[in-house]
Amino acid sequence: MSWALFWLVSFVVAFAAFGVISLLIAVRGVAEIRELFASLEEERRRRAP
Amino acid sequence: MSATAVVPSFSSLDAAIAVLSLAATVWIGLRVKRYVGTIEDYLVASRGMGLYVGAASLLSTEVGIITYMYQAQFGFVAGFSAFAVGLITLAVCLLVGRTGFVITRLREMEILTVPEYFEKRYGRAVRVLAGVLMAVGGSLNLGIFPIIEARFLAVVTGIPARYLGWTMAALLVIALAYTAIGGMVSLIVTNYVQYVFLAAGTVIVTLVCLREVGWSGMVAAVESHGSGRGFDPVADLGGGFIFWQILLWIALMTVWQSVAMRTFSTRDAAVGKKMFTLTGFLFLGRAILPMAWGIAALAFFWGRATPAVAPPAATPLLRIEQVDARLAETFSRDLEDGRLERALPQVDLLDRLARAEAPRSPEAARFVDKAGERRGEIGLLAMPWMLAATLPTGILGLVLAGMLAASISTYAGYFLGWSAIIAQDVVSPLLSRGTPVVSGAEGGFVSEPARSSGSLPVTSSGLSKRARLRLTQVTIVGLTVFIMIWSLVYHLPGPAYFYLQVTANLFMAPTLIAVVGGLYWRRASAAGATLAFVLGALTSLVYLVPSFKVDVATAGNLSWALAVAGFVAGSFLVPGRPFPTVPKEGKP
Numbered sequence: 163m164s165w166a167l168f169w170l171v172s173f174v175v176a177f178a179a180f181g182v183i184s185l186l187i188a189v190r191g192v193a194e195i196r197e198l199f200a201s202l203e204e205e206r207r208r209r210a211p
Numbered sequence: 212m213s214a215t216a217v218v219p220s221f222s223s224l225d226a227a228i229a230v231l232s233l234a235a236t237v238w239i240g241l242r243v244k245r246y247v248g249t250i251e252d253y254l255v256a257s258r259g260m261g262l263y264v265g266a267a268s269l270l271s272t273e274v275g276i277i278t279y280m281y282q283a284q285f286g287f288v289a290g291f292s293a294f295a296v297g298l299i300t301l302a303v304c305l306l307v308g309r310t311g312f313v314i315t316r317l318r319e320m321e322i323l324t325v326p327e328y329f330e331k332r333y334g335r336a337v338r339v340l341a342g343v344l345m346a347v348g349g350s351l352n353l354g355i356f357p358i359i360e361a362r363f364l365a366v367v368t369g370i371p372a373r374y375l376g377w378t379m380a381a382l383l384v385i386a387l388a389y390t391a392i393g394g395m396v397s398l399i400v401t402n403y404v405q406y407v408f409l410a411a412g413t414v415i416v417t418l419v420c421l422r423e424v425g426w427s428g429m430v431a432a433v434e435s436h437g438s439g440r441g442f443d444p445v446a447d448l449g450g451g452f453i454f455w456q457i458l459l460w461i462a463l464m465t466v467w468q469s470v471a472m473r474t475f476s477t478r479d480a481a482v483g484k485k486m487f488t489l490t491g492f493l494f495l496g497r498a499i500l501p502m503a504w505g506i507a508a509l510a511f512f513w514g515r516a517t518p519a520v521a522p523p524a525a526t527p528l529l530r531i532e533q534v535d536a537r538l539a540e541t542f543s544r545d546l547e548d549g550r551l552e553r554a555l556p557q558v559d560l561l562d563r564l565a566r567a568e569a570p571r572s573p574e575a576a577r578f579v580d581k582a583g584e585r586r587g588e589i590g591l592l593a594m595p596w597m598l599a600a601t602l603p604t605g606i607l608g609l610v611l612a613g614m615l616a617a618s619i620s621t622y623a624g625y626f627l628g629w630s631a632i633i634a635q636d637v638v639s640p641l642l643s644r645g646t647p648v649v650s651g652a653e654g655g656f657v658s659e660p661a662r663s664s665g666s667l668p669v670t671s672s673g674l675s676k677r678a679r680l681r682l683t684q685v686t687i688v689g690l691t692v693f694i695m696i697w698s699l700v701y702h703l704p705g706p707a708y709f710y711l712q713v714t715a716n717l718f719m720a721p722t723l724i725a726v727v728g729g730l731y732w733r734r735a736s737a738a739g740a741t742l743a744f745v746l747g748a749l750t751s752l753v754y755l756v757p758s759f760k761v762d763v764a765t766a767g768n769l770s771w772a773l774a775v776a777g778f779v780a781g782s783f784l785v786p787g788r789p790f791p792t793v794p795k796e797g798k799p
Contacts, residue, residue, distance in 0.1 A: 165442035166430050169291040173426070173499055176297065177417060180496030183489060184410035187263045191403045194261030201259045202246040202396065209248060 217549030219599035221368045225608030232612035240389025240397040250680045253394035254323045260476040265486040267406035269473045270493045272624030274617045276360040279501045286505030287590035290433040290441020297498030303460040304491025313465040318480040326636035332729040333737040342636030348717035349629040357698035366595035386622035387691040405616035412613020420507035432510030452764040462723040469628035508593035512551040519556035527568045534561045549596040558585045630686035720774040721747035739782030747774035
C-alpha cells in the first residue's frame with residue numbers, strides 16, 4: 163500500500179467516524195443530560211434540611 | 212505579479228447566527244446554576260456524567276479555534292505526514308480506554324484534581340509544587356489562545372483590528388459568566404450544545420475543502436510543493452518526534468487537568484474507560500480533518516498562484532538577498548490582505564535558492580530558516596483565508612458559530628481546570644496547614660499521614676466546602692482577568708506551537724511519571740517526585756535559551772528522560788515511609 167492510499171484510508175475513517183459518533187452524541191446526549199439533572203435534583207433534595 | 216485581496220462575505224446574517232448561538236449557550240449555562248450546591252457539584256458534577264455527554268464535553272474542551280489553526284498549519288507545512296499525530300492520539304485513547312491505564316485508579320479515588328493525588332501519595336509539599344507548576348504552565352498556555360484566535364476572527368469576519376481586543380474580551384466574559392456560576396454542571400450541558408455546533412462546522416468545512424480542491428488536488432499539491440516530503444512521517448518528522456508525541460499524548464489523556472476532570476466526572480470508572488475508547492475516534496478527526504484543511508489551503512492558494520521568477524544578479528547569494536528583500540516589502544501586507552497566492556511562490560523561490568546554495572555558503576543556510584518561518588506564518592492563516600474566500604453568506608455564519616462554540620467551551624473548560632488547581636492545590640493547602648485537603652476515597656499506595664488517620668474523610672480541610680467553592684469561583688475571575696491582560700500585552704517571540712510546547716512541558720512529563728510511579732511502584736518517594744518535577748520543568752526551559760539551539764522533540768524527550776531519572780534516583784536515595792504491601796482491594 164502506498165503512503166497516499168494509506169492517508170486516504172485514514173482520512174475516510176476519521177471523517178466517517180467523526181460524523182457517525184457526532185450523530186450518536188447529538189441523539190443520545192439529550193437523555194443523558196436529563197438523567198444528570200434528575201440525579202442532581204435528587205441529590206439537592208437529599209441535602210435540603 | 213498581480214493578486215487580489217480576499218474580501219470575506221461575512222454579513223449581518225452571519226453575525227446574527229453567531230450571536231444567537233452564543234446567546235443560547237449562555238442562557239443554557241446560567242439556567243443550571245440551581246443544581247450546584249457543593250464543591251463536588253461544582254468541579255465534577257457530583258460524578259454523574261454519562262458516556263455520550265462525557266465524550267462531547269471532553270472533545271469540545273480540547274478543541275478550540277486555536278486547535279483548528281495549529282493543526283491546519285501542521286498539515287500545510289508537513290503535508291500528510293502530519294496525520295501520523297492523529298493516529299497516535301487514536302492509539303493512545305484506545306490503549307487508555309481498553310486498559311484503564313492510570314484513569315481507573317484515579318477515578319476510583321474520587322479526587323477532584325490530579326495534584327490532590329500527590330498529597331495522598333507523597334505529602335503536601337509535592338502537591339503544592341505540582342500545583343504551582345501546573346498553574347503557571349497552564350495559565351501561560353491558555354494566555355495566548357486569544358492572541359491566535361483573534362487573527363482567525365479578523366480574517367473570517369473582517370472585524371477591524373482595533374475592535375479585536377474587545378471581541379476577545381467579550382468571548383472570555385461569556386465563558387467566565389457561566390463557568391464561574393455553574394461550574395462543571397454548566398460545562399457539561401453547554402459543551403453538549405457547543406459540540407453539536409462544533410461538529411456541524413467541522414463537517415461543513417471538510418466538505419467545502421473536498422468540493423474546492425478534492426483529494427486528488429491535495430495529493431498533487433503536496434507532491435508538487437512539498438520539496439519531496441509530505442508522505443512518510445518517519446522520514447519527515449523523525450523517530451524522536453514521533454516517540455515524544457506518543458509520551459506527550461499518554462500524559463495528555465491521563466493527567467492533563469481538563470481531561471482528568473472529565474474522567475473524575477464520569478459515573479464510574481467503566482464509563483470513563485468507554486468514554487476514552489469512543490473519544491479516540493473523535494480525537495482522530497480532531498487532528499486529521501483540520502490538517503486536511505491546511506493541505507487543502509495549500510492546494511487552493513497554489514492553484515491561484517503563478518511561479519515567481521528569480522531576479523537577475525551577479526551571484527547566487529545576491530539573488531537570494533534580493534528575493535528576501537522583495538519579500539520583506541510585501542509579505543506582511545500580503546498576509547493581512549489574504550494575497551497568499553503572491554506570498555507563497557516567493558517564499559518557495561527563496562527556499563529553493565537558499566537550499567541550493569546552502570552547502571556552499573553558511574550565509575545562505577540562514578535564508579532556509581527564514582523561508583521556513585514564513586511558510587509557517589502563511590500556514591497559520593492559509594486555512595482562515597481559504598474559508599473567507601470560499602464560504603458563502605449564511606454558511607460562514609454557521610461555521611463561525613461552530614468555531615466560537617469550540618473556543619468558548621475550551622476557555623470555560625480550561626478556566627475551571629486551572630482555577631481548580633490554583634484554588635484546591637495551591638491556595639487551599641497553604642491556608643489550611645496541618646490538615647490534609649483531600650476528598651473522596653483512598654486508593655493506590657497511600658501516604659503515612661493519610662493512613663495513620665484511619666480513613667480519609669470526604670473533605671477534611673481547614674476551609675469549609677462552601678469556602679472552597681467560593682475560592683474556586685474567585686480564582687476563575689482572577690484567571691480570566693490575567694488571560695485578558697496577558698493576551699493584550701504579550702507578543703509571541705516565535706511560532707505558537709513552540710510556546711504551547713514550552714508551557715505544557717513544564718509539568719507534563721513529571722506529572723505522569725509521579726502519578727504512574729505512585730500508583731504502580733511501592734518504592735516511589737516524595738524526594739523522587741520532587742526531583743522529577745524540578746528536572747522536568749528545568750529541562751523544558753532549555754527551549755527558551757536560544758544559545759542551546761535544542762529542537763522541540765529533543766528537549767521534549769530530554770524532559771521525559773531526566774524526569775524519569777530524577778524520580779528513580781530520588782526514590783532510591785531518599786526512600787519514603789513504608790507503604791502497605793497489599794494495597795486496598797487487593798490490587799497490585
